[in-house]
Amino acid sequence: MAITFYTSRVILETLGAEDYGLYNVIGGIIAMFGLINSSMSTATQRFLTFETGRNDTVRMRKIFSVSLIIHLLIAIIIIILGETVGLWFFWHKMNIPEVRLDAAMWVYQMSILSAVIMIISVPYNAAIIAHEKMNAFAYISILDVSLRLLSVYILLLFEIDKLKLYAVLMLLTQLLLRIIYGLYCKKNFVETHGRMYWDHSLFKEMLSFASWSIWGNCASLFCTQGLNILLNIFFSPTVNAARALAVQVQNGISLFSSNLQSAINPQITKSYATGNFAYMHQLIYYSSKLSFLLLWIIILPIFLNTDAILHIWLKEVPEHSSTFIRIILITMLIEVLSNPFSTTVSATGKIRTYQTIIGGIMMTTLPASYIVLKLGALPESVFNVSLCVSFISYLVRFYFIQKYVNIDTINYLHKVIFKLIPTLIISSIMGYMLSHIFTESTIAVIISSSIYIIISSITAYLIGLEKEEKQFIRNKIFFKLKLIRHD
Incomplete structure (x- = not known):
């Protein structure tokens, strides 16, 4: 996360706000074409994890082989769409300064190649998650950000078009990571090597599952890349730069909660596969x-020190950045609560109605945002619309897991919501009262952030956790201390 924030600062400074915004909005076009791939990724991970829970090696071989063939076909489709519909949208709908058209087209083509590489990597990534080899993700993630840091250094060395060079470096990073993921899987997982299998019935089953996921993933993309393009149509690329920075903060912070969720997701699917409800x-x-509490400990100091952190982090802060970040942080807190709901529904395989309704709700984000912008609203309005839609989606998602896996509403409220609300209120009030004491200097931000983290951690421990959870944490701390003393 630290490297990500540092590289974002240097890249923004090196490329400039306009080129930085162009890079992110152009990448958004390709991401929208990756809609089918995202759906198949969900299907591949679900099927592999389910069979891993049942320890069916033959079935796992077939699933991996069929998914690899499907993703190769998807890669071909993405290339065709990118070089036809995508090019039309690029030339006729994008708001790109004429002097940067050549560089923007270069970025566009590099983004297509990067998307193809990521698509082919999906079955291998799904295999790692299914086998719960999270240490592999940890090491490869460190390599990923290290390569990005190296890319920033290379940007500073060469006096050529920085935007073109950055696009090429990101492509090479994706290629190297793809090779590493493939080699790791070939070495550790039996289903990823050997002869290819073809199973027509499995092909239809996986496509059927993915077809219903397409609607939900389409809605998700409309809430992200669709809004990015919408902001580009109504405003200048510098607004896209502000949004890109907000998303960088979102991605960096979400690592804490998403990694925890990634570790738990396979267990949710496997427990359903074995009937352990x-x-x-x-x-x-x-x-x-726990995902909420972990996220809140990180979010509170950033929320209270947003302006100061931005001015320390960046030399030039794009307008609207601070407000974008704060609204996105609140939205993240709502979305992290519903992350296990989607995994649970996928585990059951009953996704048709779920994806149809949730996708329909999420789809309203884009037309609602278009209407408010057409009426003359500020760029922040689209994030407020997204926040409201996320809250409604959370309530509907809970209804579905209550229906599909008989989760007890009172139990959920008692164990989750009634623990989180007082934690949130008390730590927020204490942090806000203390925030008036500190200035915006670097030292003051470090001290205040440390205090906010301590406040949120203590309230999370005392109020947010159950008795057995507190005991578990104490045991872990004492165990680590014993290891340190022994060393």
Whole structure:
């Protein structure tokens, strides 16, 4: 996360706000074409994890082989769409300064190639998650950000078009990571090597599952890349730069909660596969609450020190950045509560109605945002619309897991919501009261942020956790201290 924030600062400074915004909005076009791939990724991960829980090696071989073939076909489709519909949108709808058209087209083509590489990597990534080899993700993630840091250094060395060079470096990073993921899987997972299998019935089954995921993923993309393009149509690329920075903050912070969720997701699917519903319910409670608390400990100091942090982090802060970040942080807190709900529904395989309704709700974000912008609203309005839609989606998602896996509403409220609300209120009030004491200097930000983290951590421990959870944390701390003393 630290490297990500540092590289974002240097890249913004090196490329400039306009080129930085162009890079992100152009990448958004390709991401929208990756809609089918995102759906197949969900299907591949679900099917592999389900069969891993049942320890069916033959079925796992077939699933991996069929998914690899499907993703190769998707890569071809993305290239065709990118070079036809995507090019039309690029030339006729994008707001790109004429002097940067050549560089923007270069970025566009590099983005297509990067998308193709990521698509082919999906079955391998799904295999790692299914086998719960999170240490592999940890090491490869460190390599990923290290390569990005190296890319920033290379940007500073060469006096050529920085935007073109950055696009090429990001492509090479994706290619190297793809090779590493493939080699790791070939070495550790039996289903990823050997002869290719073809199973027509499995092909139809996976496509059927993915077809319903397409609607939900389409809605998700409309809430992200669609809004990015909408902001580009109504405003200048510098607004896209502000949004890109807000998303960088979102991605960096969400690592804490998403990594926890990634570790729990396979267990949710496997517990459903083996019929252990009581354990699955506990996983839903724990992942919702612990992900929220972990996220809140990081968010509170950033929320209270947003302006100061931005001026320390960046030499030139794009307009609207501070407001974008604060609204996105609130939205993240709502979304992290519902993350285990989607995994649970996928585990059941009953996604048709779920994806149709949730996708329909999420789809309203884009037309609603278009209307408010057409009426003359500020760029911040689209983030407020997204926040409201996320809250409604959370309530509807809970209704579905209550229906599909018989989760107890009173139990969920008692174990999750009634623990989080007082934690949130008390730590917020204490932090806000102390925020008036500090200035915006670097030292003051470090001190105040440390105090806010301590406040949110203590309130989370005392109020947010159950007795057995507190005991677990104490045991872990004492165990680590013993290891340190022994060393």
